[in-house]
Amino acid sequence: MKKNNIKKQSIIVICGVKNSGKTTLITKLIPKFTSLGYKVATIKHDGHDFDADVEGTDSYKHKQAGAYGTAVFSKNKFMVVKEQKETDEFELINLFPEADIIFLEGFKNSNYPKIEIVRKGNSYESVCNKENLIAIASDIDIENNIKNLNIDKKIIDLNNIDKIVEKIIQYIEVK
Numbered sequence: 094m095k096k097n098n099i100k101k102q103s104i105i106v107i108c109g110v111k112n113s114g115k116t117t118l119i120t121k122l123i124p125k126f127t128s129l130g131y132k133v134a135t136i137k138h139d140g141h142d143f144d145a146d147v148e149g150t151d152s153y154k155h156k157q158a159g160a161y162g163t164a165v166f167s168k169n170k171f172m173v174v175k176e177q178k179e180t181d182e183f184e185l186i187n188l189f190p191e192a193d194i195i196f197l198e199g200f201k202n203s204n205y206p207k208i209e210i211v212r213k214g215n216s217y218e219s220v221c222n223k224e225n226l227i228a229i230a231s232d233i234d235i236e237n238n239i240k241n242l243n244i245d246k247k248i249i250d251l252n253n254i255d256k257i258v259e260k261i262i263q264y265i266e267v268k
Contacts, residue, residue: 103194103265104186108201108221109210114251115198118210118230125258126194134189136182138199145174194265206264212251227264230257 146153152163162175201221211231230251
């Protein structure tokens with residue numbers, strides 16, 4: 094199932110409770126989509142502040158000296174670290190105009206289309222905003238636990254990455 098030539102950017106959220114496997118799922122989805130010809134970018138929301146530079150680098154030293162922002166670039170890539178109030182995903186999405194798909198990690202309360210992870214031993218119910226819910230990816234015994242999930246959307250086996258990719262592509266093509 095190769096990508097068609099229609100150029101529309103798709104934003105897809107991968108969400109779930111803490112430690113549900115969001116990063117793991119995204120790192121499994123990226124190579125599948127890139128092998129199909131999609132250009133993929135990711136944006137991760139961190140509910141806490143974070144350190145973005147590595148101690149000992151020149152840009153780290155610049156930051157420690159008081160620069161509110163630093164940038165490092167080479168022929169093929171760049172990195173910008175900038176402190177500002179109220180950064181949002183829209184600003185970051187605009188940094189990837191050539192991306193076919195941008196996976197947002199987190200954003201469970203957003204209105205973006207989303208795949209929510211409900212994983213055994215970690216969560217037993219859907220906690221995301223159901224608007225634009227594409228599917229639940231779960232490893233829970235569906236037959237015995239569907240009532241606990243309290244959703245009417247299709248549930249996909251969390252370990253069936255090809256099926257998750259297929260479901261996302263179906264959503265993108267309908268959209």
